[in-house]
Amino acid sequence: MAITKITTPELFNLQSNNTEGTQLPVMTTTERNTITGMSNGELIFNSTTDSVEYYDAGPAFWYKIDYFFNGIYIDYLAVAGGGGGGSSAGASGSGGGAGEFLFQSGTAVQLDTTYALTIGAGGSGGTFSSRSGGQGSNSNFLILTRGGGLGQGSSVVGVPGAGGSGGGGDTPNMPGGASTAVSPGIGFAGGDAGAHGGVYPSAGGGGAGSVGENAAGTSGGGDGGTGINNSIAGSQFYAGGGGGGLWAYSGYTNVGIGGSGVGGSSSAYGNASAGTSSTGSGGGGGSVTTSGAQPDGGAGGSGIVVIKYPDTHRISIQAGIGYTNLSNVGNFKRTKFTSGTGNIEFKIN
Numbered sequence: 001m002a003i004t005k006i007t008t009p010e011l012f013n014l015q016s017n018n019t020e021g022t023q024l025p026v027m028t029t030t031e032r033n034t035i036t037g038m039s040n041g042e043l044i045f046n047s048t049t050d051s052v053e054y055y056d057a058g059p060a061f062w063y064k065i066d067y068f069f070n071g072i073y074i075d076y077l078a079v080a081g082g083g084g085g086g087s088s089a090g091a092s093g094s095g096g097g098a099g100e101f102l103f104q105s106g107t108a109v110q111l112d113t114t115y116a117l118t119i120g121a122g123g124s125g126g127t128f129s130s131r132s133g134g135q136g137s138n139s140n141f142l143i144l145t146r147g148g149g150l151g152q153g154s155s156v157v158g159v160p161g162a163g164g165s166g167g168g169g170d171t172p173n174m175p176g177g178a179s180t181a182v183s184p185g186i187g188f189a190g191g192d193a194g195a196h197g198g199v200y201p202s203a204g205g206g207g208a209g210s211v212g213e214n215a216a217g218t219s220g221g222g223d224g225g226t227g228i229n230n231s232i233a234g235s236q237f238y239a240g241g242g243g244g245g246l247w248a249y250s251g252y253t254n255v256g257i258g259g260s261g262v263g264g265s266s267s268a269y270g271n272a273s274a275g276t277s278s279t280g281s282g283g284g285g286g287s288v289t290t291s292g293a294q295p296d297g298g299a300g301g302s303g304i305v306v307i308k309y310p311d312t313h314r315i316s317i318q319a320g321i322g323y324t325n326l327s328n329v330g331n332f333k334r335t336k337f338t339s340g341t342g343n344i345e346f347k348i349n
Contacts, residue, residue, distance in 0.1 A: 024052065032062060071110040072346060075308040077232045078102045078141050079280035080120040080164050082300030083148035083205060084133025085242045085264055085272050087126035088286030090153065091200035093170065093297045094193070094215075095224050095242030095256055096123060096275065096282030097149035097177060098263065099136045100164025100185040101208035103230055107142065111313075111346050117141045117321060118341040122275060122300030125283050126153045133283060135161055139303040141337075145185055148300055149177040151205055151242060151285050160190055168203030168212045168222060168244045168256075168285065169193035176203055176212055191215065191222040191244070200247035205282035207259040208239035220254030221246045224263035224282055233306045233326060233336050237262045242275060242282030242298060249288045258284055264298035275301030278338050305337040314349050318342035 029048040042055045044062075052065045080100050086093025099120060109115065118141075123134030136147030149163030152170040160167035166177030168190040176190025191203030191212035204212035207225030215222050224241030240263030243256025248268035255266035262276040264284035272284030275298065283298030306326075307315065311333050317323055322339035 071108055072310055072313055073106050073108055075105045075232060076107065076141065077230055077304065077306045078139050078143065078145045079238050079303045080139040080145040080147045081122040081136035081303040082275040082280050082282040083136045083150040083161060083163050083167050084123035084125045084300045085283035085285040085297030086133050086151035086153040086170060086202070087128055087131050087297050088245050088288045088294045089128045089131050091247050092202045092221065092245035092287050093126055093153045093285035094151040094160055094168030094190065094202035095205035095212060095222070095244045095263065095285045096133050096151040096297070096300050097161070097163045097165035097167045097190055097205040098187065098207045098225065098227065098239035098241050098259070098282050099139065099148040099280030099303050100145040100181040100187045101228055101239040101280065102143060102145050102185040103232070104184070109346055111348065114343045114345055115141065117305060117337060117344050119305060119337055119339050120147050120303035122283070122302045123148065123150055125272065125274065125299040126151065126286065126297035128294055133167070133297045133300070136163060136280070136300045139305060141305045146180050148280065148282050149190060149205065151283065151297055153297070165206030165208065165225060165239065165241055165282070166190035168205045169215065170202045176206065179206055186228065188225050190241070199250065199252055202244035202285050204244045204256045204259070205241035205263070207241035207263065209260065212241045213256070215244055218252060220252060221256030221266050221285065221287065223257045224259035227260035227262050227279070227281065232308055233334060236279070238279045240281045242284045245272065245285035245287035247288050248290050249292045251290070255287050256285065262301065271295040272298035274298040277302045278304040280304065302339065306334060308332050308334045309346065312349060314347055316345040316347055318344065
């Protein structure tokens with residue numbers, strides 16, 4: 001198949017009667033790929049892709065002509081703040097749920113257009129007076145991600161908080177909190193509390209990779225649900241659930257461990273640990289210590305947004321947003337946003 005080339009005089013005389021348009025060659029992608037002897041600028045209408053395409057001899061490639069898109073394509077990660085773990089007040093506290101996890105690749109954004117960006121804070125850890133941990137806050141960039149569910153303190157009557165991932169169950173036979181993550185985000189429910197049997201263990205909070213572990217009688221508090229590893233800012237786990245607490249005063253020390261090394265863990269000897277900051281992980285639940293003290297649950301880890309975009313462009317960032325520009329990867333820049341709220345714009349360098 002050949003393409004008829006139009007000389008400059010002929011180009012100015014095409015369909016000058018204003019009654020009909022000029023027809024480009026119409027062909028499928030398969031037919032297009034059989035053409036030989038092409039040069040720069042040759043045009044076709046590709047019926048497979050439903051678009052006008054032009055040929056660039058440099059890379060020997062057909063490019064789609066997009067008349068209306070003034071933008072770039074980006075990859076981005078967004079994780080909401082993790083939920084706080086419950087206090088050990090009364091017996092033990094359950095682990096907090098992780099914030100909703102979202103990764104999108106090849107997303108179109110317009111240049112010189114304002115986009116709102118918010119980084120969700122982690123929920124507070126439960127105390128003797130508050131019992132429950134705090135709900136994680138939402139993160140927002142293009143698609144809202146929901147904060148992690150709080151973990152309950154054992155003296156609280158009610159259901160553990162729902163969130164991006166749910167907080168763990170605590171009171172005997174209590175189910176874990178539900179996940180409110182909406183596709184394409186990811187989150188799982190918290191684990192269920194056991195019958196206790198005098199040991200008073202609590203369940204782990206849900207993570208982005210799995211449900212929180214159920215409380216397990218004398219074997220201890222449930223572990224937090226697993227997180228998800230993502231390499232956009234370097235290999236890193238995000239959104240692990242918090243581990244559940246235990247009645248350590250009776251001599252049991254096998255407390256719940258945070259999911260994937262980023263969720264907060266319980267402790268038989270003091271306050272539970274917090275979820276790792278900038279990962280959206282849940283805080284650990286409190287355990288009554290071997291001395292009978294009743295320490296606090298761990299705070300949830302703050303959320304994060306990371307954007308990867310072509311190095312021919314830059315991001316204009318409004319004051320009030322905490323960020324770090326990471327090293328380039330190939331022909332792409334990366335910017336990590338860790339706190340605050342405000343607007344950003346994508347611009348040509």
